[in-house]
Amino acid sequence: MGHPLDTDLTDARRQLLGARDLFAPSELFHENSKITASAAHFTMSAGALTVAARGFKRFQHALREPLPRADHDQLADIITARRSCRTFNGAPIALSDLSSLAYLAMGAQGEGRRCLPSAGGLYPLDLYVAVGAVDGLAPGLLHYDPLEHTLSRLTETDPLRAIRDAVFIPEALDGAAAVFLITAVFGRSKIKYGERAYRFALMEAGHAMQNLLLAATDRGMGSCPVGGFIDDRLHDLIGIDGVEEAALYACIVGHPA
Template sequence: MPNPHGTDISKIRGRLLGERNLFSVSELFHENSRISRSAPRIAQSPQSALVAPSGFKRYIYAPRVALPDPSAAEADSIWDIMTSRRSGRSYSGQEIDLQCISELAFYALGTPDKGHRRCVPSGGGLYPLELYVMAARVEQLPAGLYHYDPRSHALCELGRADGLASVKKAVFIPDAVDNAAAVFILTAVFGRSKIKYGERAYRFSLLEAGHVMQNICLAATALRLGVCPVGGFVDDELNDLLDVDGVEEAVLYAALIGSLDKVDG
């Protein structure tokens, strides 16, 4: 119905909400992953009971870099940290120290008891997420690609190549990569959750990536580092960089980390 100014409100609303697409893959996924009263109840299977405490990917033969223990030093209150968090894309290009990488990795996916508990919640305690670190300007850490092993709180070296160039090509804010000290990349091994939750597991993986990214953002803020979450990237290019297939394990999220030059807001 037109308003007094002659504008059709229904057309404006359609543009704001997006046109309805009956063949939308995202809508099909949402419907297929619903839980309903008539659907079979999700239950802990014998297989998922075995997977839960073993939700870790390990590169057994890769060279390892032990990380320093997370600091117990007092920081600002959690309330101050949450309200002062900003997305920072302008980095100074200075090195950050290995202690910072240790803190960020631990509060992202670390395990306080060297077991299966983590610093973030996970559906069924199955923890489908993995963390990779592309280091560029980190003291005591050669530039290259690493995988975080939470049980030993160490980085497994996967390659010494300058991966920032590949990251820059893949993300939609390439200029922000130039002076970054490191890039944290989150993937999901979907089968860990699917063994219990079926199609619903994909929803949980996305939700959990959000939990982890917020921890990274808050930890970086407490460390006075710049951090910018990145969800816009060419999937296949980041998957290829990590040598994951994009099906059984795929990149979901990334974060640029660096010594902060200024805050962008």
């Protein structure tokens, strides 16, 4: 017969393992990195920001190998022309442009593949479009279906006001036409990759955002990626819980002023 202490330790271990499953480290990190209305600020001096912005790694004593000048083709021109735009002129964008942005960001190609890489082809990301001024499309929040290339309407009210209350640069919403919202349903990737899936979701959000920004630049549109927002205000707007599905990234688009 086992010692009572052994039984107690076994029970305790089971409880700890159960708690780990209940509170996954990635979920705890995501929760702790959320921005709330009561703590919506970042603290850093102007001097420190300047130094950090210029930071890069250099091996002073290493032998340097010269590189030929980078070729400039159409793609290179688009990449180097990309800028974050925070002032828009209020004109509506064409529905065809919005369609292209959604497709090139996260659209599906043949055999279920999409326009961005995804670990294991599991595609944990979802795309929502907050429409303010788009020709032929009433204001509202819509969800993008990458397989059918359609939008499902979730609301019929202008969502840009709610987004203005959520982001750190509300003035950038003045004159904007739409905002793309990228979320992740982490469980789609966790089923294979466990906790590593959280990293993959963040990487994939970056892939989708760069696609979107370059597509906007190619069409002469202004765009601004936004990672600073009060998480639960966006979650409330979309109607998600911020745990199983959470907002990762936003992109404001429109015609530059």
